[in-house]
Amino acid sequence: MEYFIDIAHDSINKYGEELCGDKVEIKYSDDSIIIVLADGLGSGVKANILATLTAKIAATMLKEGSTISETVDTIIHTLPVCKVRKLAYSTFTIINIYNDGMVYIIECDNPPIFFIRDNKIVNNYKISQNINGKLIKESRFKIKEGDVLTVVSDGVIHAGIGGILNLGWQWDNVAEYLEKLSRKQKSAKNISKALVNTCKRLYMDKPGDDTTVVTVKIRKPEVLNIFTGPPENPEKDPFVVKEFMNSKGRKVVCGGTAAKIVAREIGEELVTNINYIDKEVPPTAEIKGIDLVTEGVLTLSKTVEKIKYFMDSYSEIYTKDSIYKEDGASKLAKLLIEECTHINFWVGKAINPAHQNPDFPMDLSIKLKVVNELVDLMKKLGKKVSLQYV
Structure with missing residues (x-):
């Protein structure tokens, strides 16, 4: 492919926690790049284990050629069950970028992905299906130079809730901010870092939830x-x-x-x-x-x-x-x-x-x-x- 896939991610932990309950996994294969953001239930050690297992399983299985149904089924039957909530739960988003420029995105309960083209948010068409009780949303499209894909955990959407912002930072507000960033910032790292910095300030340096941003920017090689x-x-x-x-x-x-x-x-x-x-x-x-x-x-x-x-x-x-x-x-x-x-x-x-x-x-x-x-x-x-x- 004639483009360079610029990938960056940043995370901040929930205030008082040593481990992040979100996990990002990136795997490279001969024909594609697989990026997974998993958000474990709750925070701390348990959330970290749930998110890590989810991200590792999803990235590894998809790299080895498993279907999304097989992958989701394995995740459901592998995650340990929380004794308090009686749930084994981790939300996730998967981006698979192929060498020919095609992108396959799988979303499961994370905030909807932000897809920016020509500095504007694009609502890409999604197909929903139920796999073992989990609602999965799939989308496919072809990338072009300048496209920006940003995946966030719900800590981004909730930033400032109960503090600076009564209802938190809503999806539309984040989308508007990302549009501005895509016009100003050249690298994926600058976009992910700027968004996480803003969330940290909205939380007044005491994040109420694990907060993670993954940004993919399609660039010409330099x-x-x-x-x-x-x-x-x-x-x-x-x-x-x-x-x-x-x-x-x-x-x-x-x-x-x-x-x-x-x-x-x-x-x-x-x-x-x-x-x-x-x-x-x-x-x-x-x-x-x-x-x-x-x-x-x-x-x-x-x-x-x-x-x-x-x-x-x-x-x-x-x-x-x-x-x-x-x-x-x-x-x-x-x-x-x-x-x-x-x-x-x-x-x-x-x-x-x-x-x-x-x-x-x-x-x-x-x-x-x-x-x-x-x-x-x-x-x-x-x-x-x-x-x-x-």
């Missing part, structure tokens, strides 16, 4: 190339820089030595940028033909810190640690989170004596540890990552 550290063999400099410059997509260079190599090989001037000074992050620089030039290990470490903070569902989007600042780490974090779907890392294996004893093995290199941590974070965000050592 490639980001990051070159950091000089190549192990200086004779490879011309070849590596030529390959880097000929690569498709935006280009970022991290590290003073790497920047000097690139500037020298492409015949452009390296100019330090002193327009913005941050006491925690070294200044950026400029090379014609390069989208961003930053310092190396310190900036990469700060970038990792900012991305970790941003990925936390409880953190606010706009804070002093925001990715929307002018320092090198913020600019790089923003590119990684919002402006790309595929990332190619070009990592030089030359050891910088300023960072460590050169007699130490390579796997102890500070630079490589930071890069590997950044790669892991990008994979958690659903990016397609390539790591090439030079």
